[in-house]
Amino acid sequence: MPELPEVENVIRSLVKKLIGKKIIAVGVLTPSIVYNRYDFVELVQDKYITNLERRGKYIIIRLDNGNLLIHLRMTGKLLFDGIISKHTHVKFDFNNGHYLLYNDVRKFGRISYLNNEELEFYLATKVGLEPALMDYEDFKNKLSKKNGPIKKNLLDQTIIAGIGNIYADEILFASGLHPVFETKCLLEKDFFALYTNIREILEKATIAGGSTIRDYVNGDGTAGKYQDTHKVYGRGGKVCNCCGCILEKTKVAGRTSVYCPVCQRIR
Ligand SMILES: [Zn+2]
Known part of the structure; x- marks a missing residue:
């Protein structure tokens, strides 16, 4: 977690x-x-x-x-x-x-x-690219060589390091990409959105002390606050804050994935 x-x-x-x-x-x-x-x-x-x-x-x-x-x-x-x-x-x-x-x-x-x-x-x-330090072209080159659902590749630690199930769902929502969207079909604007959102979301979550879902605490025993701003993760069946639709759940790479069927429509 x-x-x-x-x-x-x-x-x-x-x-x-x-x-x-x-x-x-x-x-x-x-x-x-x-x-x-x-x-x-x-x-x-x-x-x-x-x-x-x-x-x-x-x-x-x-x-x-x-x-x-x-x-x-x-x-x-x-x-x-x-x-x-x-x-x-x-x-x-x-x-x-x-x-x-x-x-x-x-x-x-x-x-x-x-x-x-x-x-x-x-x-x-x-261990793959470090989000805050990665170069856009390196990121694009590495990801564009991969097949399969984009979410599976975001979770692959040898491509980009540090993203797990929570932030993968949040990054995909912010980028308007469905979790099963085929990586080979990403357009330039998708790569750019992913690159930007990976860095922004991880940075904002870090500043908020991370997300406490079950029992995460830092070395002082302090909980995180970023869970309060999650748009999709853990919100399956609830209303999308952006369009009012009901958020749906699916499994990708064995992990539960929450997405908005309208904001993250498969093209
Ligand atoms: Zn929506």
Whole structure:
């Protein structure tokens, strides 16, 4: 569930608290959360946190030697001095008595340790264009090579990184495009509308603190406010604010998609 705006807000809420801290102990309570490293604890322990960054929906915690790559998936949370519960899976203790928890009700999230080369390779091969930084021509070239419904391609993290189900629906509504519209049939004006709306909607949502649908909170436990301005996501069966029609639901790439049959008419 956390998409680019929510992940960005988690990072912003934690950055000042974590930079410069030394990790003096790591408690892994649920080994499946820590991906693929039997020596995870030894690799992370006694390292200093030098920075926090985001790429797409990933959180990167830079260490003085190496990196933690974190994906929250559905229900993962990073909580500074949070409440320890049965949903706490990893705990990082710092030299000043504070700590960071990784809590996750559904346990789909992952924390990996990668050295600098491994991280660079992973990001270069698996994570697509960064919305705020992408060039219009790169965006158009990459997307225009794809087949299938536009919504499926917006959700593909190797094309553009950071868009999930909430913002894909909002971006398509703002662009007047039906979620199953064939990507190969996009016109120049559609590419331009998508490019503009991707950047605008993700930026506005980030400023609003993201969207809290079920239980998303940032690292301070603060909820987002952008859900109040959703035009289509979660509004199937309700009235379109733009034309007064009833919003419809369909499934695209296995995900429920809400759209307006008039504002997003298939051409
Ligand atoms: Zn409408």
